[in-house]
Amino acid sequence: MIEIAYEVGVYRRLLEEHVHEGDVVIELGPHTGVSTRAYAKKAKLVVAVDIGTESEEPFKRITEDYHQVHYIQADARSFDTIKKVMKLSRKCDILAVDLGGGRYPDTTFKVWGAWSGVFQPRDSIIRNRGIAEFLQRAKIKDESIVKEFKDAGWLAEWGRATPSKLREQLDEFKFYVKVR
Numbered sequence: 001m002i003e004i005a006y007e008v009g010v011y012r013r014l015l016e017e018h019v020h021e022g023d024v025v026i027e028l029g030p031h032t033g034v035s036t037r038a039y040a041k042k043a044k045l046v047v048a049v050d051i052g053t054e055s056e057e058p059f060k061r062i063t064e065d066y067h068q069v070h071y072i073q074a075d076a077r078s079f080d081t082i083k084k085v086m087k088l089s090r091k092c093d094i095l096a097v098d099l100g101g102g103r104y105p106d107t108t109f110k111v112w113g114a115w116s117g118v119f120q121p122r123d124s125i126i127r128n129r130g131i132a133e134f135l136q137r138a139k140i141k142d143e144s145i146v147k148e149f150k151d152a153g154w155l156a157e158w159g160r161a162t163p164s165k166l167r168e169q170l171d172e173f174k175f176y177v178k179v180r
């Protein structure tokens with residue numbers, strides 16, 4: 001399933017609830033790892049990816065406390081980061097994305113779309129106020145839309161793209177969003 005949170009506390013609670021014993025979790029934007037600590041002991045493998053330097057110190061301690069946690073300082077918008085994570089695991093049960101809950105709904109959606117297409121997680125948990133407000137307010141007015149999807153944490157339409165196609169999409173994205 002795909003679940004959207006508005007508040008950070010709700011996001012952390014959803015993560016804690018959805019991670020099952022032995023799961024593989026990819027967390028994009030864990031910051032100081034408060035959300036990661038909420039579920040780490042249950043997971044078999046956690047790959048936490050954050051672009052910011054503020055994550056370094058807290059993740060030194062988290063990776064000491066939980067040997068199954070791997071921290072990568074990198075940009076989630078880059079396909080090279082996806083490739084680094086693929087070296088650690090091709091499987092992902094939970095994909096969690098919080099790139100700054102109040103900001104950048106377009107970036108969050110694109111990043112989640114590409115990562116979920118590659119890893120096809122069982123569940124996705126996303127925190128973003130713009131996406132949450134959009135879903136709350138928008139109504140689909142086209143009866144021809146597919147209504148039943150398999151219960152999985154990725155998009156049946158977009159996610160069927162091959163990794164090379166997803167790479168093209170992310171590369172095209174850099175054209176619009178300046179990557180540091």
Ligand SMILES: C[S@@+](CC[C@H](N)C(=O)[O-])C[C@H]1O[C@@H](n2cnc3c(N)ncnc32)[C@H](O)[C@@H]1O
Pocket residue numbers: 008011012028029030031032033034035049050051052055074075076077098099100101
């Ligand atoms: C609001 S914080 C996440 C808070 C965290 N979920 C928690 O519960 O404490 C957002 C994080 O996303 C990271 N971030 C923003 N853009 C990113 C990107 N393109 N790639 C990786 N991390 C990113 C930021 O560095 C920041 O640490």
